Amino acid sequence: MPELPEVETSRRGIEPHIIKMRITKVTIRKRKLRWPISYAIDHNLPGQKVLSVTRRAKYLLINFKTGSIMLHLGMTGSVSIVKNSAPAGIHDHVDIDFDSGKTLRFRDPRRFGSLHWSKKPMQHKLLKSLGPEPLNDHFDANYLWKKSRGRKVSIKQFIMNAQIVVGVGNIYASESLFLAGINPKRAAGKISHNRYKDLVDSIKGILIKAIKAGGTTLRDFYRSDGKAGYFIQQLQVYGRDGEHCSYCDSIIVSIVQGQRSTFYCKQCQT
DNA sequence: CTAAGGACCTGTCGGC
DNA sequence: TGCCGACAGGTCCTTA
Numbered sequence: 001m002p003e004l005p006e007v008e009t010s011r012r013g014i015e016p017h018i019i020k021m022r023i024t025k026v027t028i029r030k031r032k033l034r035w036p037i038s039y040a041i042d043h044n045l046p047g048q049k050v051l052s053v054t055r056r057a058k059y060l061l062i063n064f065k066t067g068s069i070m071l072h073l074g075m076t077g078s079v080s081i082v083k084n085s086a087p088a089g090i091h092d093h094v095d096i097d098f099d100s101g102k103t104l105r106f107r108d109p110r111r112f113g114s115l116h117w118s119k120k121p122m123q124h125k126l127l128k129s130l131g132p133e134p135l136n137d138h139f140d141a142n143y144l145w146k147k148s149r150g151r152k153v154s155i156k157q158f159i160m161n162a163q164i165v166v167g168v169g170n171i172y173a174s175e176s177l178f179l180a181g182i183n184p185k186r187a188a189g190k191i192s193h194n195r196y197k198d199l200v201d202s203i204k205g206i207l208i209k210a211i212k213a214g215g216t217t218l219r220d221f222y223r224s225d226g227k228a229g230y231f232i233q234q235l236q237v238y239g240r241d242g243e244h245c246s247y248c249d250s251i252i253v254s255i256v257q258g259q260r261s262t263f264y265c266k267q268c269q270t
Numbered sequence: 271c272t273a274a275g276g277a278c279c280t281g282t283c284g285g286c
Numbered sequence: 287t288g289c290c291g292a293c294a295g296g297t298c299c300t301t302a
Contacts, residue, residue: 021271032280033278034278034279064282074278074279075279076279076280076281091280108280109279109280109281110278110279110280110281111278111279112278113282150274151272152273153272153273153274158272189275236273258273258274258275259274259275259276262277
């Protein structure tokens with residue numbers, strides 16, 4: 001679920017429901033997530049009014065006068081808006097109640113997600129050394145080309161490295177490399193400036209498309225679980241090993257890089 | 271500094 | 287049908 005487009009979709013989904021609303025109560029059923037939820041959350045939230053909901057990388061930032069909640073969805077996390085005191089399921093770890101009668105609920109079966117309170121989130125350890133946002137103008141071919149010189153790591157792992165650029169997850173890494181015609185095994189340091197141009201265009205293009213498709217998710221979002229067939233129809237290689245490439249008809253293969261699956265077309269990607 | 275691998279969790283699916 | 291291993295949209299931390 002939570003690639004950057006999904007996080008952005010979540011942000012857009014919850015903001016209108018909680019902006020300008022005041023927190024009345026916080027219920028934490030399970031503190032043990034990726035990191036234990038600090039009691040700073042319990043202490044700081046009640047009485048606070050939401051000023052905005054923003055995003056940095058895959059973190060949702062819920063901003064208040066004195067600080068921010070940093071919420072990461074991990075692999076399986078999701079947020080939803082429910083009524084105050086709606087019955088909670090086994091994986092509903094956190095409820096934040098508002099004076100509007102609505103509750104922001106965080107659910108996460110695998111508990112790789114996290115929740116922090118920070119007075120200055122951008123200075124927070126987890127955010128301060130992140131690379132640029134992929135949709136920002138600072139993220140361009142020149143930047144990637146320069147950053148990659150001397151790097152032996154594969155291009156796929158390189159673009160998934162959040163120190164280099166944030167928000168490119170396992171799905172869109174494979175997809176953007178397919179669109180750019182680059183073999184995922186190629187060393188990042190040996191890719192030309194021109195090819196980085198194609199890659200940057202592909203990354204930006206697919207993320208924008210996926211965010212637009214997030215509108216579909218948004219509608220499901222308020223129905224119990226946002227599962228549905230989100231963007232799957234538009235994926236060219238991810239999860240399609242054994243199928244024919246839509247471009248050249250040869251068979252899409254899957255390999256493992258950095259303990260993650262990669263999908264690509266040997267014919268189209270060189 | 272870079273790169274590689276382990277760790278953290280639960281749920282689901284395919285094979286035997 | 288039941289059990290078991292493999293694998294899953296993330297990313298930090300340790301080690302070499």
